Amino acid sequence: MKKTVKVVAAIIENNQNEILCALRSHQMSIPNKWEFPGGKVEEGENYQEALEREISEELKCKIKAGDIINDNTHEYEKFIINLISIEAKIVEGTPVATEHAKLIWLPKENLDSIIWAPADIPAVKEIMQANEGAPQ
Numbered sequence: 110m111k112k113t114v115k116v117v118a119a120i121i122e123n124n125q126n127e128i129l130c131a132l133r134s135h136q137m138s139i140p141n142k143w144e145f146p147g148g149k150v151e152e153g154e155n156y157q158e159a160l161e162r163e164i165s166e167e168l169k170c171k172i173k174a175g176d177i178i179n180d181n182t183h184e185y186e187k188f189i190i191n192l193i194s195i196e197a198k199i200v201e202g203t204p205v206a207t208e209h210a211k212l213i214w215l216p217k218e219n220l221d222s223i224i225w226a227p228a229d230i231p232a233v234k235e236i237m238q239a240n241e242g243a244p245q
């Protein structure tokens with residue numbers, strides 16, 4: 110049976126209505142695909158704690174994690190992922206790519222211009238749809 114992994118991902122928004130997108134490097138699993146930064150939830154952690162830890166390890170900045178905006182289960186060839194996407198704000202520092210090939214801030218309306226990890230697509234759609242109804 111395939112293993113199910115629980116992964117939290119940060120939807121980090123800046124003051125310009127842009128979202129932080131991270132490119133997985135060619136050495137990582139699911140290489141060369143874009144994702145929201147984050148990682149696996151460890152035992153004893155709640156989602157927000159896991160996300161705040163992952164971001165400080167991975168991007169060397171501090172975030173405050175908020176509400177869940179999407180919860181998607183996706184079956185990859187080798188495992189099943191339960192990807193929980195959570196709103197977040199940077200409270201200290203500037204994100205630095207320590208593992209990713211690249212970090213970019215993308216306006217919400219352009220989120221569909223890059224190639225996402227398949228599990229992320231429902232969250233991307235949700236963010237874009239919510240943005241369509243928002244005042245500019």
Ligand SMILES: Nc1nc2c([nH]c(=O)n2[C@H]2C[C@H](O)[C@@H](COP(=O)(O)OP(=O)(O)OP(=O)(O)O)O2)c(=O)[nH]1
Pocket residue numbers: 116117118137138139143144145146147148149190192226227228229
């Ligand atoms: N952080 C993150 N991971 C994602 C997203 N979408 C998605 O399919 N994933 C997958 C990639 C990884 O297989 C797993 C996250 O694990 P991880 O962040 O600890 O990454 P990792 O590269 O160390 O994982 P692995 O190679 O050991 O499997 O979830 C996403 O938006 N954010």
